[in-house]
Amino acid sequence: MKITEIEMNVLESPYDYGVADGDSDSRGPKYAFLLRVRTDEGIVGIADCDSHPHIMKAFIEAPSYLKAFSEGLKHAVIGENPFEYDKIWSRMYRSSYYQGRRGAALHAMSAVDIAIWDIIGKASGQPVSVMLGARRHERIKAYASTLFRNTPEAMKEAVRKYRALGFRAMKFGWGVVAEDPRRVVALVAAAREEAGDEMDIMVDGMWTPDVKLAIRLTRELGQLGVFFVEEPLHADNLEGYRKLAGAVDVRIACGEQLAGLYEYEQLLREGDVDVIQPDLSRAGGLTEARKLVTRVELAGKLLIPHAWTSDVLTAASLHLNSYQQHPVFQEFCTNDTPLSRDLVVNPLRLEPDGHLQVPSSPGLGVELNEEVVQRYTIDKLAVRA
Structure with a gap:
């Protein structure tokens, strides 16, 4: 061939x-x-x-x-x-x-x-997960991935929406929080109030250059039980990430902006974050990410793929999650746009308990x-x- x-x-x-x-x-x-x-x-x-x-x-x-x-x-x-x-x-x-x-x-x-x-x-x-060498998991817990809403009430409304859709986890990122990181605590507090203890909440995109501010806000978010805080600092600030990760109990996540094993190994070595987040369409594809899984497992970290486009990338990420020994979440972009929702004839469907099936058809499993x-x-x- x-x-x-x-x-x-x-x-x-x-x-x-x-x-x-x-x-x-x-x-x-x-x-x-x-x-x-x-x-x-x-x-x-x-x-x-x-x-x-x-x-x-x-x-x-x-x-x-x-x-x-x-x-x-x-x-x-x-x-x-x-x-x-x-x-x-x-x-x-x-x-x-x-x-x-x-x-x-x-x-x-x-x-x-x-x-x-x-x-x-x-x-x-065969499905891609089998060709990677191990289809260890058939289902992966999904989290709704969306942007921050502007007000506490709008955050509560969003939580109600994702709960009704079947999600048991959600991540809010960027938007007003990237403009003013200090708004993050009140918005997440509203989401937690609506979600109760039954839903995992994650936070993304504060993206401040101020490490001390990131430490203070992350500690406050820890009191709200967030699962991880993603990219509270700029991705290149590895020394800042090391200081932050050592100062808080909350998991710190980073990696969607990186490309290739060299950069991820540097993040593991110098940034010491808890969650590595390769985007398969930027990190080097499945060939490179397959190697990264081993590096992350040996380092005692978590690998949660980033996926913010269509079901094509999400399907590829599900296969990588299936290959992992201990997958945690599959990011599921909730964008209301045809470029996210309508590009495949067999879209991925959330199951009632908030999980996604890893496609079982040959290849990626979407057309x-x-x-x-x-x-x-x-x-x-x-x-x-």
Whole structure:
């Protein structure tokens, strides 16, 4: 089997990012990037990528600048056997040396890698979790992932909504809290009052440069029983994370902005956070994340994948969770937008007890809704050998 083509779609949502007054939920990113990797046997792998779509497209289609050293990813992928995923990953990494090889280059590599694992599963008649080496879990507890509401009453209303949908855990992030971190305690207190003790609550996106403020607010959030506090500091502030993690009893989470094992190993070594949060579409795909699982387990930490796009990325993350020895949560983005809700014909469904089934069909186990993809596509390109 050989890879013959990479097809890319840039999609645009009719909505802007955020939660406007009167909206039932967050609207999610303005754009989406979908990728298909085609083979000479007619098997097609799919992926989406939580990065800037126009930049991802450029990283893949770019012509050769220095052969096998600085060129578009298509040169490293087309003509290769998808079952040699490690070889392909290394070729992509080497071909990105002069494009930065981390950051956006790894984001584009991640999308290609996820699609390759989808091919491997489909060609083998097995779900991706089995092909990773272990399908240890069939169901993963989900948490509703959404943006902070502006008032305590709106927070209570959101809790009622997610409880009614079946969620037993939820995470509020960014929005007004990123603008003013000091508002976080009152808003979370309202959510806890409505949720009682039966629901897990997580907090995201205070993103302050002030480590002492982060310590004080995190301690107060600890009194409200939050499961973790995610990215209270900027992701590069590793010394700040070490100080924060050592000063509080609450779990500290970080990692969605990182790319590749080098950066995660640095986070483990220098930041000493409790929860590692790779986004598969930025962290290096399943090939890199599979290795990261082992690193995190050996360090005695938790790995909870970040997933904030469509059911394609969520499905990939579920397979990684299934592979783990001790998975904790699956992030389930609640964005009320077609680029999150309508991109697949077999959307993931929350079970009554707040869990998601790990897809059991070959590959990722979800298939694109081509009519929806075409409706929102604003740019499309297929590259071949």
